[in-house]
Amino acid sequence: MLSDAERKTLGAIADVLIPAYGEMPSFSQSGAHNAHTDRVLELRPELLDALKAALALGGGGGDAGEIAEMLNRDQPDAIGLIGLVASSAYYLDADIRTKLGYPGQLQRPPVEDEEYDYEDLLQPVIARGPIFREPPK
Amino acid sequence: MSTDEAEVLIIGAGASGAVAAKHLAEAGVGVVCLEQGGQVSPEEFYGDKPEWEVMSQRRWHPNPNVRGLENDYPVDTSESDVNPLMYNAVGGSTVLYAAHWQRFMPSDFRVRSLDGVADDWPFACEDLEPFYDIMDVEMGVSGLVGDPAYPPMTPPPLPPMPIGPIGKLAARGMNELGWHWWPAPQAIPSRPYRGRGQCVRRGSCMQGCADQAKGSTDLTHWPDAIRHGARLITGARVREITTSPSGLADGAIWIDREGREHRQKARNVLVCANGVGTPRLLLNSVSKAHPNGLANASGLVGRNLMMHPYAAVVGYFDEPLESWMGPAGQAIQSMQFYETDETRGFVRGAKWNAMPTGGPLGMRSIHGGGPLESAWGENFHRGTERRLGRSFEWGIIAEDLPSEDNRVVLDPELRDGDGVAAPKIIYRNSENTQKLIAFHLERQKEAMAASGARAISLTTLMRDCGWHLMGTCRMGTNPDRSVVDQWCRAHDVPNLYILDGSVFVTSSGFNPTATICAIALRAVAHMLETRGATEAV
Ligand SMILES: Cc1cc2nc3c(=O)[nH]c(=O)nc-3n(C[C@H](O)[C@H](O)[C@H](O)COP(=O)(O)OP(=O)(O)OC[C@H]3O[C@@H](n4cnc5c(N)ncnc54)[C@H](O)[C@@H]3O)c2cc1C
Ligand code: SF4
Numbered sequence: 001m002l003s004d005a006e007r008k009t010l011g012a013i014a015d016v017l018i019p020a021y022g023e024m025p026s027f028s029q030s031g032a033h034n035a036h037t038d039r040v041l042e043l044r045p046e047l048l049d050a051l052k053a054a055l056a057l058g059g060g061g062g063d064a065g066e067i068a069e070m071l072n073r074d075q076p077d078a079i080g081l082i083g084l085v086a087s088s089a090y091y092l093d094a095d096i097r098t099k100l101g102y103p104g105q106l107q108r109p110p111v112e113d114e115e116y117d118y119e120d121l122l123q124p125v126i127a128r129g130p131i132f133r134e135p136p137k
Numbered sequence: 138m139s140t141d142e143a144e145v146l147i148i149g150a151g152a153s154g155a156v157a158a159k160h161l162a163e164a165g166v167g168v169v170c171l172e173q174g175g176q177v178s179p180e181e182f183y184g185d186k187p188e189w190e191v192m193s194q195r196r197w198h199p200n201p202n203v204r205g206l207e208n209d210y211p212v213d214t215s216e217s218d219v220n221p222l223m224y225n226a227v228g229g230s231t232v233l234y235a236a237h238w239q240r241f242m243p244s245d246f247r248v249r250s251l252d253g254v255a256d257d258w259p260f261a262c263e264d265l266e267p268f269y270d271i272m273d274v275e276m277g278v279s280g281l282v283g284d285p286a287y288p289p290m291t292p293p294p295l296p297p298m299p300i301g302p303i304g305k306l307a308a309r310g311m312n313e314l315g316w317h318w319w320p321a322p323q324a325i326p327s328r329p330y331r332g333r334g335q336c337v338r339r340g341s342c343m344q345g346c347a348d349q350a351k352g353s354t355d356l357t358h359w360p361d362a363i364r365h366g367a368r369l370i371t372g373a374r375v376r377e378i379t380t381s382p383s384g385l386a387d388g389a390i391w392i393d394r395e396g397r398e399h400r401q402k403a404r405n406v407l408v409c410a411n412g413v414g415t416p417r418l419l420l421n422s423v424s425k426a427h428p429n430g431l432a433n434a435s436g437l438v439g440r441n442l443m444m445h446p447y448a449a450v451v452g453y454f455d456e457p458l459e460s461w462m463g464p465a466g467q468a469i470q471s472m473q474f475y476e477t478d479e480t481r482g483f484v485r486g487a488k489w490n491a492m493p494t495g496g497p498l499g500m501r502s503i504h505g506g507g508p509l510e511s512a513w514g515e516n517f518h519r520g521t522e523r524r525l526g527r528s529f530e531w532g533i534i535a536e537d538l539p540s541e542d543n544r545v546v547l548d549p550e551l552r553d554g555d556g557v558a559a560p561k562i563i564y565r566n567s568e569n570t571q572k573l574i575a576f577h578l579e580r581q582k583e584a585m586a587a588s589g590a591r592a593i594s595l596t597t598l599m600r601d602c603g604w605h606l607m608g609t610c611r612m613g614t615n616p617d618r619s620v621v622d623q624w625c626r627a628h629d630v631p632n633l634y635i636l637d638g639s640v641f642v643t644s645s646g647f648n649p650t651a652t653i654c655a656i657a658l659r660a661v662a663h664m665l666e667t668r669g670a671t672e673a674v
Contacts, residue, residue, distance in 0.1 A: 016509075022518070102525060110335070125312075132242050
């Protein structure tokens with residue numbers, strides 16, 4: 001798991017990548033640096049060491065925006081990884097999903113009158129007739 | 138472990154292996170199947186959980202090199218434009234497939250006669266038709282009869298899945314241009330079917346169907362095969378097929394998950410390990426009688442690999458389309474540009490599929506390096522706002538012509554977890570394919586504009602797109618130019634059969650699994666008809 005210091009660095013850099021925008025909170029405002037980040041790392045434990053290394057590169061304090069720019073220029077894989085973990089954690093959050101109007105992958109069984117409610121749209125295709133080539137026998 | 142001789146040994150429990158096992162077992166043939174993976178249970182899937190997209194990036198990724206599970210083998214792709222995709226378990230790659238259930242066109246079997254390239258198949262489309270019909274029923278295909286892109290055919294057993302908002306939007310654009318489209322046929326039940334639930338449109342089909350609706354062969358075929366006595370041994374990685382002094386196949390050596398070696402004797406061997414796994418296994422099966430690998434007197438085992446390079450245009454729209462809703466595969470399809478028109482500067486064509494675009498995480502890449510603000514900052518939110526629920530993709534299944542240079546070989550160094558030589562892929566896109574893709578992308582841009590897209594983005598070639606593995610043990614009548622005959626029987630080894638996508642002569646511009654299964658079924662029917670008259674069963 002991440003130490004408190006690493007989590008703080010993650011929050012600071014990830015806020016540059018995922019800032020507040022309109023209705024949407026920033027990464028740390030959403031709280032995604034806590035349980036959701038832990039969940040992502042629990043599901044993808046192979047990312048942990050590389051993430052810790054990436055955070056160590058940006059962990060010396062200073063302006064998070066400059067650190068993010070520096071990492072993007074000099075250590076693109078490191079910023080890519082921080083971004084991947086951050087966006088994965090951010091979009092796990094139920095409030096964020098609600099704000100996006102995204103209900104998740106729900107069960108929506110088709111109902112019968114939906115099955116062929118485009119008959120009119122199909123008429124021109126049918127009217128144009130066959131379009132396949134008959135090969136020689 | 139028993140060393141009793143099996144009447145038929147099947148290697149690989151995927152699409153073709155499952156179809157063969159069911160039909161042979163039902164006919165009373167003694168079947169043993171060796172499968173390197175295990176049985177996947179629905180609880181292992183994440184489609185019904187919030188973490189679905191996180192898990193799609195590794196555990197349920199279709200590239201075995203990304204997953205790196207014990208049941209996977211590594212593939213060297215350093216000399217390939219495209220990564221081969223697959224799943225290694227009971228049900229094989231159908232566990233992850235999108236279940237587009239497509240028949241080939243009559244012209245697909247006569248490419249040499251019609252277009253002067255590649256080769257004709259040793260049989261015609263009509264010869265496969267009865268087997269396509271049976272497969273439709275066994276898989277539980279939903280679709281609408283009457284597609285003018287095809288000759289008349291038997292209706293599928295289930296009504297089509299709804300085409301939904303993205304299908305209708307795509308269809309309106311096609312109508313505007315006077316272009317063909319049709320609701321897509323899918324091996325996904327629109328109604329409850331033979332003990333499987335109705336598809337609930339969760340849209341996670343390509344990470345496994347948690348609702349157990351999708352027609353994957355672990356559900357559609359294995360239960361029947363086992364009920365009729367087929368013995369399925371999982372966690373069994375076949376290292377090599379063995380041969381008798383007379384050069385006939387007589388069984389296989391396999392390794393269990395504790396690393397112990399076993400021998401399974403057999404009177405007939407059916408290889409169903411897919412277009413990469415099959416040539417790998419044959420090339421690993423070297424003996425005095427078969428010094429270049431089994432069934433390889435022609436030198437064509439592993440050659441002519443075709444993978445359907447995939448390109449796509451995503452269109453972004455103002456209106457909400459719920460474009461995370463399933464099935465993930467396709468709402469509608471188009472064959473407007475399927476057949477050859479030489480004025481385009483290339484031969485052959487492609488099927489198009491209109492597909493949903495998934496959840497908020499999408500295919501976010503791990504790589505940085507571009508300007509920070511292009512992917513992050515406010516643009517991170519804008520990207521999601523633009524795509525999520527308001528976009529769809531027109532994808533291109535580009536027909537890939539056979540070339541002997543595109544091939545599967547054994548890697549000199551890479552080994553799987555059991556120390557067995559791993560495959561290496563050498564594969565480049567031909568000039569014909571490049572021109573074909575460029576033409577189709579231009580037409581798809583027009584289709585998106587006609588549907589009212591406010592913006593589009595283009596994928597000119599997706600690297601992780603080798604979901605269709607074909608051609609590496611092609612069939613034909615001439616043993617110098619092919620590996621198996623029209624009944625999937627190896628020219629050099631009369632009791633060895635290859636039933637998977639390896640036997641394809643050409644790739645068509647269609648997803649191949651309906652055709653793989655129909656060919657496997659036709660071969661099995663022939664084995665049963667000639668039972669006793671030959672070495673077969
Ligand atoms: C993400 C994805 C989406 C797809 N979507 C579609 C689609 O929409 N429509 C379509 O038509 N097709 C689709 N496909 C392709 C489809 O899944 C394959 O065409 C089909 O499964 C191939 O069948 P097969 O029998 O040739 O091999 P597979 O189904 O791949 O089965 C081969 C089996 O052999 C086993 N095996 C291999 N080597 C060994 C060994 N040495 N010892 C023991 N066992 C071994 C493997 O573990 C595997 O289970 C898709 C594939 C993927 C990965
Ligand atoms: S959309 Fe249908 S087939 Fe696909 S995963 Fe959901 S229930 Fe299964």
